[in-house]
Amino acid sequence: MNPDILRERQNATFDIEKLTNILDGGAERTNRRREIREVLVLNDPDFDYGTPTSLPTMILKLREYGISDPVEINWYKSMYWGTGREALGLHYVMFLPTLYTQCDSEQFNKWVPLIIGTYAQTEMGHGTHLRGLETTATFDPATQEFVMHSPTVTSIKWWPGGRNPLFLPLIFLSIPLSASLFDLFLSGFALPTCSGIVIGDIGPKFGFDAVDNGYLKLEHVRIPRENMLMKYAQVKPDGSYVKPLSSKLTYGTMVFIRSLIVGNAGIVLSQCCTIAIRYSAVRHQSEIRAGEAEPQILDYQTQQHKLFPLLATAYAFLFAGQYMIDTYNRISGDINQGDLSEMPELHALSAGLKAFTTWTANTGIEVCRMSCGGHGYSRSSALPDIYVEFTPSCTYEGENTVMMLQTARFLMKSYRQVQAGQQLSGAVSYLNKVHHRVMAPQAVSSQLDLNLNTLVDLYEIRAAMLVELAAQSIQQESARGKCQEDSWNNSTIDLVRASDAHCHYMVLKMFRDKVDQIEDPGVHSVMSTLAHLYAIHGMGNFTGDFLQAGVLTGAQVPSVSKCLKGLLAEVRPSAVLLVDAFDHHDKMLNSVLGRHDGNVYEAMFEWARSSPLNRTEVHESFHKHLKPLQAKL
Numbered sequence: 001m002n003p004d005i006l007r008e009r010q011n012a013t014f015d016i017e018k019l020t021n022i023l024d025g026g027a028e029r030t031n032r033r034r035e036i037r038e039v040l041v042l043n044d045p046d047f048d049y050g051t052p053t054s055l056p057t058m059i060l061k062l063r064e065y066g067i068s069d070p071v072e073i074n075w076y077k078s079m080y081w082g083t084g085r086e087a088l089g090l091h092y093v094m095f096l097p098t099l100y101t102q103c104d105s106e107q108f109n110k111w112v113p114l115i116i117g118t119y120a121q122t123e124m125g126h127g128t129h130l131r132g133l134e135t136t137a138t139f140d141p142a143t144q145e146f147v148m149h150s151p152t153v154t155s156i157k158w159w160p161g162g163r164n165p166l167f168l169p170l171i172f173l174s175i176p177l178s179a180s181l182f183d184l185f186l187s188g189f190a191l192p193t194c195s196g197i198v199i200g201d202i203g204p205k206f207g208f209d210a211v212d213n214g215y216l217k218l219e220h221v222r223i224p225r226e227n228m229l230m231k232y233a234q235v236k237p238d239g240s241y242v243k244p245l246s247s248k249l250t251y252g253t254m255v256f257i258r259s260l261i262v263g264n265a266g267i268v269l270s271q272c273c274t275i276a277i278r279y280s281a282v283r284h285q286s287e288i289r290a291g292e293a294e295p296q297i298l299d300y301q302t303q304q305h306k307l308f309p310l311l312a313t314a315y316a317f318l319f320a321g322q323y324m325i326d327t328y329n330r331i332s333g334d335i336n337q338g339d340l341s342e343m344p345e346l347h348a349l350s351a352g353l354k355a356f357t358t359w360t361a362n363t364g365i366e367v368c369r370m371s372c373g374g375h376g377y378s379r380s381s382a383l384p385d386i387y388v389e390f391t392p393s394c395t396y397e398g399e400n401t402v403m404m405l406q407t408a409r410f411l412m413k414s415y416r417q418v419q420a421g422q423q424l425s426g427a428v429s430y431l432n433k434v435h436h437r438v439m440a441p442q443a444v445s446s447q448l449d450l451n452l453n454t455l456v457d458l459y460e461i462r463a464a465m466l467v468e469l470a471a472q473s474i475q476q477e478s479a480r481g482k483c484q485e486d487s488w489n490n491s492t493i494d495l496v497r498a499s500d501a502h503c504h505y506m507v508l509k510m511f512r513d514k515v516d517q518i519e520d521p522g523v524h525s526v527m528s529t530l531a532h533l534y535a536i537h538g539m540g541n542f543t544g545d546f547l548q549a550g551v552l553t554g555a556q557v558p559s560v561s562k563c564l565k566g567l568l569a570e571v572r573p574s575a576v577l578l579v580d581a582f583d584h585h586d587k588m589l590n591s592v593l594g595r596h597d598g599n600v601y602e603a604m605f606e607w608a609r610s611s612p613l614n615r616t617e618v619h620e621s622f623h624k625h626l627k628p629l630q631a632k633l
Ligand SMILES: CC/C=C\C/C=C\C/C=C\C/C=C/C(=O)SCCNC(=O)CCNC(=O)[C@H](O)C(C)(C)COP(=O)(O)OP(=O)(O)OC[C@H]1O[C@@H](n2cnc3c(N)ncnc32)[C@H](O)[C@@H]1OP(=O)(O)O
Pocket: 089, 090, 093, 119, 121, 122, 127, 128, 129, 130, 131, 161, 248, 251, 252, 254, 255, 257, 260, 261, 264, 343, 344, 347, 395, 396, 397, 398, 399, 402, 406, 409, 410, 413
């Protein structure tokens, strides 16, 4: 083991295993996760990590081992596929959940165990604006069929992931918005068995290469009436349409996946922090004091300032992810029972946190890569691949700006309710204080009050102020004679800013609530330090907001920076131990820089030598191109 990494792991001030247990949701789940990882994947003779194996093998293994719990399936799959994407991930995270939530019981029993499918909602002309989708589904009572049609080039379904040319059951969204299971069995490769279907691949992408994203054009293709997913809405044999309790129930799968993405952002950021912080512990470069040995780059304050707030953010997002999925499960359970009362809040929370966490993690991955210098740019670090695979999450499942505006819609509605004298509950209950002017800035002492509860209050006041400012912008636009829609559009910068601050407050509050639950003194202490670092770093980034909210004075601004530096120094001795607690296996991270043993250089040389470019002493291109050229010179 690298001596630097060894030294970093001595004198731990907290029990790493206990922190890993907290991240997993208990010691039993840690043990089960490791059993799946070590026994059922890594020690499985059929599992050859070097070659991406096929999905059928994995599915048969899951059945052989009796793994059916979604969390355990995800543990198995994430070990199987490492940090890459799996070819038919969409089947698991969108196609199946849609069948589970939108099929009536007869349809469920007919389809769920049997088919692998994709989710074809986006069209070439519309991804965000679902009410703008052009594909039509026209019911023909004479034949009891829907006639599916792509009337324009912009209506061609574009992007469905895992568009396996062999068969293509689709969850289809069409006008009127209903989800029809569109069974499309194609024989041969991409040659449709029935006329009227044109499918293909949309071509090379920025990345996401494990997933083939396709296009699908329909020319009056007929499917049975029974293929419309009929749990919430039905078309009867006589053609009458039974409306759902809410037209937004069709959007349920997107809410589910957005809820999952919140925790996934934390996982991906924790992977990158593991790589960058372990590497920073073994990389020596330059000098701090002339004549002394080159220091670990983790001892540079700027390196700590790059990485430790991201480390704190990774923990914050992992806890936010736990809260989000628990909230999703609770409210979707109520929805399943016909209680839709909290559906708007679930939509607003999942949309905002999906955007907030993916934007932050997306930037954070690049900071981690650049903090590793040239070796961060090597594919051996795994950081370029992690970035390329993660960055589309800011676009898919709801483009982030649009998602933030959805949350803003809920915040404005809540603000208007408070103005009308209503008492709010839930995540926006802090807006009640705005109306009663209780939100007046607290008497801010000359010293920065570092109590975590006080910091949460300051973030709450900041968010409330920005919600009020956005609402006032809309009111001012209206007062200038603008219509409601233009008043909204002319305030969207403020609205996104308010949603971002609302999400920032929510994440810090969840972090503080999780820290409050930690009983082990050592773990509580180090996690409290990270939560403080998360809060103070945010205050440093958005100082203007806190000044504008009147909860920070100009005289206190220097103490924000001073406090931040102190917290960086406080985290330094525990940094490697804190990434060890994420418990990412070397095989899954697949990163020369992030190895648990810290033996980076030897591994990097081996990695480079194994490159196909080094298969021969002299590359064939010399004989093929350069040598003939030299002969002519
Ligand atoms: C572990 C997982 C990790 C990674 C992921 C792995 C794999 C996935 C990778 C790639 C696959 C990608 C797949 C896709 O991208 S699938 C396509 C995704 N597409 C979208 O998300 C579309 C985004 N657009 C929308 O959701 C809607 O168009 C939008 C919400 C923007 C607007 O809808 P609409 O115009 O119908 O409503 P509005 O007029 O704006 O609002 C009216 C009203 O409705 C409320 N509303 C809107 N949506 C919802 C909802 N989902 N639930 C509940 N309520 C909703 C909205 O708040 C308004 O309410 P009110 O203010 O009270 O009137």
